[in-house]
Amino acid sequence: MSLSWRARLALTVGCWLATVALMAMMDLSPQPVLLAGIAAVFASALCLILDLSDIATPAAWGGSYEAEDVRGGTDTRLRTVHRDLLTGPTLDQALALHRLLVDLTDERLSAAHGIDRRNAPARAADVMGPELTRFVTTPPSMRELRDPQFLSTTVSRIESIRNEPS
Numbered sequence: 001m002s003l004s005w006r007a008r009l010a011l012t013v014g015c016w017l018a019t020v021a022l023m024a025m026m027d028l029s030p031q032p033v034l035l036a037g038i039a040a041v042f043a044s045a046l047c048l049i050l051d052l053s054d055i056a057t058p059a060a061w062g063g064s065y066e067a068e069d070v071r072g073g074t075d076t077r078l079r080t081v082h083r084d085l086l087t088g089p090t091l092d093q094a095l096a097l098h099r100l101l102v103d104l105t106d107e108r109l110s111a112a113h114g115i116d117r118r119n120a121p122a123r124a125a126d127v128m129g130p131e132l133t134r135f136v137t138t139p140p141s142m143r144e145l146r147d148p149q150f151l152s153t154t155v156s157r158i159e160s161i162r163n164e165p166s
Contacts, residue, residue, distance in 0.1 A: 012043040077104055078155055098139050101154060105136055108161040132157040 003011070016032075016039040023030035077100065109115045109124055117124040117136065125133040135154055144150045 008043065008047055012039055015039060078159060097145055097151075101158065102136050105132065105158050105161070108158060112161050127161060129157065 016036055019035055019039070020030045020032050023035075105128065106117050109117055109127060113123075113127055115124050115127060128136065132154070135157075140150070
């Protein structure tokens with residue numbers, strides 16, 4: 001229940017008078033006009049807060065966030081290629097895509113197994129398997145690089161290089 005404006009004004013004036021009287025009794029040289037201004041500002045802020053709290057509704061912080069499906073690893077470049085395959089854009093730069101996939105394969109080999117493909121091709125081939133080794137060493141045809149099924153299989157093979165030492 002909220003007090004009427006008259007009751008609020010009377011309460012503010014009463015507090016102001018009590019403060020001025022108490023300060024005068026203690027010989028603190030009160031400044032009544034300054035204290036009245038402070039009391040008015042404080043009372044106004046308090047009244048505003050009390051009045052608004054009666055009509056305020058609780059905030060609803062629920063969101064509609066849906067987590068992204070991260071099926072095959074955390075490398076954002078692989079997810080980008082995978083998403084591009086699903087949405088079906090044309091791949092004009094097929095050789096650049098091959099180079100990107102080879103770089104991703106090299107990084108995955110290095111991070112997961114500590115293998116540098118150029119220095120230890122036999123160890124790298126054992127980890128990659130024959131299909132991925134063929135993809136890395138011999139660039140596929142332009143037709144294959146534009147084939148979503150071929151690229152999807154290749155990306156899955158790159159993702160299958162696990163973080164377990166061989």
